[in-house]
Amino acid sequence: MSAVVRHQDRPPRPPRSPTVPPSPSAETGIADELGLVRPGLSASYAAELPGARSAVLSRLWRALAHEPLPWITRREPAAGGLTLHLADGRRLHGPAADPYATTAYVTEVRLEGRSYDRPGALVTALGVPHGDPFAADLDHSTASLALSRADRSPDTPEPLTSWAWEQRVVDGHPFHPNCRSRPGFSVAEQLAYGPEHRPLVRLGLVPLDDDGLVRGEWPKWLWDGERPLVPVHPWQTAHVLGMPTEEGPTAHPLMSLRTLALPDDGPHVKTALSARLTSSVRDISVQSVETSLVVSDFVGSIAARTDGLLHVTRTLGAVSAHSPDLGAVVRESPEIYADTATGERVVPVAALPLTGLPSSTAWFAAFTRLALTVGLRLLDLGVALEAHGQNLLVVLSPTGAPRRLVYRDLADIRVSPARLARHGIKAPDLAGRMVTDDETTLRRKLFGSLVAGALASTAGSAPALRRALEPVVRDLPRTADLTALCVEPLPAKALTLMRLSPQRPGDLWTLLPNPLTGSRP
Structure with a gap:
């Protein structure tokens, strides 16, 4: 080995978030690069662009419809959809927004009568604070998503490993408009x-x-x-x-x-x-x-x-x-x-829709029961997991039944010393943001990741999520956490608000209609 790292001698680190200027050229730029490095994908990439625009625009519309964005003053149902009233007097109209939908159902929205089908162009037209870099990321997300879809795996035998299942998750984050944004990557x-x-x-x-x-x-x-x-x-x-x-x-x-x-x-x-x-x-x-x-x-x-x-x-x-x-x-x-010798396999929750298993109401209810039993048990003990579809995996039986869960990456959990003490458990020697006794923070961490994240994205819609939750919550131990889950609006990270609030570090939150009660904030 010839190089030894001495951190004090390293050159200054470059800017953390390289982005391209906000313009519609991201699609063209990736097309031009693709023509040089993988020309065989060019036609597929062009064919995937309309679907990628709709997928990113659908995620953006979810945020506009449900996040506490300060420049949206009022939301009201309108004929055939939803109208957003902006602080400057303009109106933005689009379809009704299911906060748990994962299909690309928005092909255009209308700002003062003008139609927009490109999410980056819409944000530029809105002219909101910090909107230009966000618009650039949306353009990049759209183009990168089209690239990912253009190179999706052809029909092959079902994966045998969890990493192979992960490679089939083409679309990235199910609810984030920047689902495929990779600024700084050629x-x-x-x-x-x-x-x-x-x-x-x-x-x-x-x-x-x-x-x-x-x-x-x-x-x-x-x-x-x-x-x-x-x-x-x-x-x-x-x-x-x-x-x-x-x-x-x-x-x-x-x-x-x-x-x-x-x-x-x-x-x-x-x-x-x-x-x-x-x-x-x-x-x-x-x-x-x-x-x-x-x-x-x-x-x-x-x-x-x-x-x-x-x-x-x-x-x-x-x-x-x-x-x-x-x-x-x-x-x-x-x-x-997993006991692979007997046919067990491990699948990340984000990849479950690709298995076809959640299409069975009985299967999804069984998985929901397993996930909520484990998540609420740990929360009661004093550990709130960030159990989204990337961190949470499920061990399936040879017939596909959900047997156990596997959790990875502990960097963003929350630990409550007070809850631990109630169960006679000594708190670990930790400090910083990981340690909190705040009930809202603990519930946000679990409910926002597991219910509004992993379960919602697996369900794909509010009705499907409600059908899975209803029979399960009736049988779970009646804790204060379960009551909050059943009757209060459901917390979720306000992903677009976070991207548009660079001066506010950390997580920002929104409240979504509770699929069990329809309760709103």
């Missing part, structure tokens, strides 16, 4: 690193200096003599670190892009990726490395109280160069919690 890089393009990614390896932070049992193959090696994503090497890396192993990228599965059911490697994907920069904080083993052991012990219904992929080790730009976490593969 077409060649999207094809080389995006999981939906099914690549093998060659990781780089960088040795740490002596003052590097190491936690847990760092794998033997990630050492160079006495120095730990950090697996580095090639995009990070090219755009952020500005230093050479040595060749590491190849791995399969997962939905989060920066986490990869090593071959042969090997562990998963979470790398730093200092780019903004959807809304967040995907680096690895020093604090998360420092506390990684404590959090992993603690949540594993809480999961053990679910009578085998939940497993948590253990963190094996974590390293950091005392910089969010250079660090890595190695954790177990979800596959180890």
Whole structure:
């Protein structure tokens, strides 16, 4: 190894969120690049553009219809849809907006009578604060989504591994307008690193200096003599670190892009990726490395109280160069919690619609019962999971019945010392945003990710979500959390408001109609 990282000597980090200027040229720009690097996809890309515009516009319309955007003063049902009254006196009209719909049902909206079918152009016309960079991301999201769909996997045998199921999730986040926005990624890089393009990614390896932070049992193959090696994503090497890396192993990228599965059911490697994907920069904080083993052991012990219904992929080790730009976490593969010899398989919840299983009302009700039983049990104990479709996986029987859940990536959970104490559980030694006793914060974390996220996106509509929830909630223990879930409006992250509020860090929230009662904020 020739390069040793000394974080204090590294060059200044570049801007975190490179974006193209807001213009309709994103579609053309990707088309031009595609013609150079993969011309065989050009025709398919052009054919997918109208559907991609509708998919992104449908997500944007959901946000406009349901998020507390300050420049929308009133929403009222109108003939054939919904009219939004803007603070400047203009009116925006579109179809009725089901907050839990995942199909692309919006092909155009009308602002003062003028029709818009491109989401970026609509935001530009609205002229809202911080709208220009958001419009650019929407243009990029649309073009990248068309690229992803153009290269979707042909009909092949059903995947045998969870990572192969992840690569079939083409459309990205089911509710975020920036579902496929990858600013700073060229077409060649999207094809080389995006999981939906099914690549093998060659990781780089960088040795740490002596003052590097190491936690847990760092794998033997990630050492160079006495120095730990950090697996580095090639995009990070090219755009952020500005230093050479040595060749590491190849791995399969997962939905989060920066986490990869090593071959042969090997562990998963979470790398730093200092780019903004959807809304967040995907680096690895020093604090998360420092506390990684404590959090992993603690949540594993809480999961053990679910009578085998939940497993948590253990963190094996974590390293950091005392910089969010250079660090890595190695954790177990979800596959180890399935008895593959008997035909069990593990599927990420985000990929469940692709299996066809949720089309059965009985199956979806059984899955909903399993997910709510586990989520509410942990919440009562004092741990609120961020159980969205990417973090939550389900172990299926050979016949497809949901048996157990697997949860991964503990960086965004919330822990309540007061709730833990009520059950005689000692709180772990944690600090910062992860620790809270605020009931609203705890419920938002679980309900917003599991019900308004994983279950809603699997259901695909408010009626389907209601049909799954109704028989389940009648049989669950009558806790205050369950009562809140059944009667109060449902919290969800206000993803567009967050993108348009760069001065307000952290999560922002909206309240959606409760599918069980129809109650609104």
